[in-house]
Amino acid sequence: xxxxxxxKMQIKNIADKLGLSVSTVSxxxxxxxxxxxxxxxxxxxxxxxxxxxxYQPNIYARRLRxxxxxxAPYVLALFWRRDNLNSRLGRFLEGIFQTIDLKELKIELVxxxxxxxxxxxxxxMLSSNRFSGAMICGLNEEEQKALEEREITIPIVFxxxxxxxxxxxxxDSYRTGEECAACMNLSGVKSAAFLGFEKTGRAERxxxxxxxxxxxxxxxxxxxxxxxxxxxxxxxxxxxxxKQMLSDMELPTAWLVADCRLATGIMAYCRxxxxxxxxxxxxxxxxxxxxxxxNRPALSSVDIPSQEMAKSALDxxxxxxxxxxxxxxxxxxxxxxxxxxxxxxxxxxxxx
Amino acid sequence: xxxxxxxKMQIKNIADKLGLSVSTVSxxxxxxxxxxxxxxxxxxxxxxxxxxxxYQPNIYARRLRxxxxxxAPYVLALFWRRDNLNSRLGRFLEGIFQTIDLKELKIELVxxxxxxxxxxxxxxMLSSNRFSGAMICGLNEEEQKALEEREITIPIVFxxxxxxxxxxxxxDSYRTGEECAACMNLSGVKSAAFLGFEKTGRAERxxxxxxxxxxxxxxxxxxxxxxxxxxxxxxxxxxxxxKQMLSDMELPTAWLVADCRLATGIMAYCRxxxxxxxxxxxxxxxxxxxxxxxNRPALSSVDIPSQEMAKSALDxxxxxxxxxxxxxxxxxxxxxxxxxxxxxxxxxxxxx
DNA sequence: CTGAAAGCGCTTACAG
DNA sequence: CTGAAAGCGCTTACAG
Numbered sequence: 048x049x050x051x052x053x054x055k056m057q058i059k060n061i062a063d064k065l066g067l068s069v070s071t072v073s074x075x076x077x078x079x080x081x082x083x084x085x086x087x088x089x090x091x092x093x094x095x096x097x098x099x100x101x102y103q104p105n106i107y108a109r110r111l112r113x114x115x116x117x118x119a120p121y122v123l124a125l126f127w128r129r130d131n132l133n134s135r136l137g138r139f140l141e142g143i144f145q146t147i148d149l150k151e152l153k154i155e156l157v158x159x160x161x162x163x164x165x166x167x168x169x170x171x172m173l174s175s176n177r178f179s180g181a182m183i184c185g186l187n188e189e190e191q192k193a194l195e196e197r198e199i200t201i202p203i204v205f206x207x208x209x210x211x212x213x214x215x216x217x218x219d220s221y222r223t224g225e226e227c228a229a230c231m232n233l234s235g236v237k238s239a240a241f242l243g244f245e246k247t248g249r250a251e252r253x254x255x256x257x258x259x260x261x262x263x264x265x266x267x268x269x270x271x272x273x274x275x276x277x278x279x280x281x282x283x284x285x286x287x288x289x290k291q292m293l294s295d296m297e298l299p300t301a302w303l304v305a306d307c308r309l310a311t312g313i314m315a316y317c318r319x320x321x322x323x324x325x326x327x328x329x330x331x332x333x334x335x336x337x338x339x340x341x342n343r344p345a346l347s348s349v350d351i352p353s354q355e356m357a358k359s360a361l362d363x364x365x366x367x368x369x370x371x372x373x374x375x376x377x378x379x380x381x382x383x384x385x386x387x388x389x390x391x392x393x394x395x396x397x398x399x
Numbered sequence: 400x401x402x403x404x405x406x407k408m409q410i411k412n413i414a415d416k417l418g419l420s421v422s423t424v425s426x427x428x429x430x431x432x433x434x435x436x437x438x439x440x441x442x443x444x445x446x447x448x449x450x451x452x453x454y455q456p457n458i459y460a461r462r463l464r465x466x467x468x469x470x471a472p473y474v475l476a477l478f479w480r481r482d483n484l485n486s487r488l489g490r491f492l493e494g495i496f497q498t499i500d501l502k503e504l505k506i507e508l509v510x511x512x513x514x515x516x517x518x519x520x521x522x523x524m525l526s527s528n529r530f531s532g533a534m535i536c537g538l539n540e541e542e543q544k545a546l547e548e549r550e551i552t553i554p555i556v557f558x559x560x561x562x563x564x565x566x567x568x569x570x571d572s573y574r575t576g577e578e579c580a581a582c583m584n585l586s587g588v589k590s591a592a593f594l595g596f597e598k599t600g601r602a603e604r605x606x607x608x609x610x611x612x613x614x615x616x617x618x619x620x621x622x623x624x625x626x627x628x629x630x631x632x633x634x635x636x637x638x639x640x641x642k643q644m645l646s647d648m649e650l651p652t653a654w655l656v657a658d659c660r661l662a663t664g665i666m667a668y669c670r671x672x673x674x675x676x677x678x679x680x681x682x683x684x685x686x687x688x689x690x691x692x693x694n695r696p697a698l699s700s701v702d703i704p705s706q707e708m709a710k711s712a713l714d715x716x717x718x719x720x721x722x723x724x725x726x727x728x729x730x731x732x733x734x735x736x737x738x739x740x741x742x743x744x745x746x747x748x749x750x751x
Numbered sequence: 752c753t754g755a756a757a758g759c760g761c762t763t764a765c766a767g
Numbered sequence: 768c769t770g771a772a773a774g775c776g777c778t779t780a781c782a783g
Binding site: 077078098101103104105106107108109110111113114119120121122129132133134135136137138140141144155156157158159160175176177178179198200280281282285307308309310311312315336337338339340341342343345368369370 | 429430450453455456457458459460461462463465466471472473474481484485486487488489490492493496507508509510511512527528529530531550552632633634637659660661662663664667688689690691692693694695697720721722
């Protein structure tokens, strides 16, 4: 059953072994034995033999035959990093299926989880055109380069990475940072900071740059050297970071925090020393957790628009299917804003 | 491109139209035109014609042909409710892919999202054996009944629902409730309650029963009429519910709460009136959010073991593939315990 | 009750 | 540079 070392066993093998014809075996195996009035005895023999050699039908052959009069579906591959199978994937899939519904597409979605750094394993499936199209998320630079060197003929969309060769859909991180600044009520704010991680990617650095630029253009002091480089998320680190920063900065201030899991620590410190959010400290977190909204003050967040990204990616594949694209399409999307009390802005809920 | 109304267009159509042979067209379409030295002109003609008739290759035919010497993969269908595409799906997929890796299986995973109440649409795919096996999650009773009446030959595992006909994997909710009671430090606890929803399913009622039974067997008073029937999750409802309940109950008490999104409201009320968790109130929430652990006190939770369920489901399918099962297999799993400070137990982290 | 034959749509040697 | 033929593994009329 799918074990790599399993031998190739087919209906013909069973038929030969039993001295029956291929059709008889096929009928029995499909559960139509009674219907076609194959003797109970023969049926039993077939079933046993199938069991014995661990027969697994070739689904592709079956489908090719059965679906003779149907339209062949578009087989879409979604490559996703194995270490990142979380709610973001759920929302991405939601986007895919919504689009499928909306446009009445006939798509079969195959999810392939790959070990980070081990994408090459799947390269052959792409270059031998085993899918109608593919979306690839979470590739590292080397892998992307290797993929770009092989000329793949099926349309490919990169999710969250830019490409000169293939299509791509990403979040506009710089503008996100900028707009987060705009989302905060910056009147009266004296200083601003971006709380990011030590080891981080291009997207976070862009967001930081955008945020600082946005604040400065409102005459808010924002020095890059203020921004802490956090090692990882924890309550204590959130608490300590807040403590340290607030001792340096002049209230009120505005923060964009790279990970909402720092929220509890930061908010606890504020509570402990009587810093009022949003009066003294405006704050927006990156990435969303349902619990943020249930906090008091309700905490603001910006999040990757996974659903929109899926939609765009699928749109691109459709387009690429309909007309051979010479130039890669590139779409940059804005995030999902959950602007709530902590930002200092009046309105609850969606900013846009 | 996958549109339902698209006409069936094949290589042969292109070949006929252009007065070329099928092989020439095929070679060009696969990007091997230069390699086989098809004239540029012919290539262009082919490509244009393909574009024009919006040609989409039949992936099944291609695979059948190409993979002649490979073993055909096991095609696994995962049916998931469209309105539930969240992090639970992510963890479920993680379980699947881990098992695939561990057992070195060759499986192609097809994800099918279905509209709740509309599962029947996919019935034909199951009864015509278009998959090697299927996992079905989130079915309602009618749908399950309809599916059980059709005799499907491919192995099927229900996720989260019991069945007399097909295999099933579920969480043991009653025992979960019981064990939650056991997880709390019940010495000195005077009363206990289960905070559940107005409209809810069998699983939650079982958990409630188990929890109350568990508390009572430790001589903790637990009256079913104390248990509130919550309408939905919000900060305010959490706050008000806590207020109301704590006015009736004698401290210290133990609570199992059906939804962690009530946590912020409940904890805020406790803070406001000086109720100390876990000294006065032991508390465990159902379902997990990363933010729970980052609270102080760190909040305990029990969560659906989606990953384990996926593993078990795949194990069952493998078994069913290897030997024709006459009796449905049924596996009940225990949840994931994240027992932290709020339960009153000493140890941090995993209970088991 | 069982078997021989056709054919699903494609790719790949092979021949020219 | 292009075409004719074989064949992937299966199911489905059809014939007996």
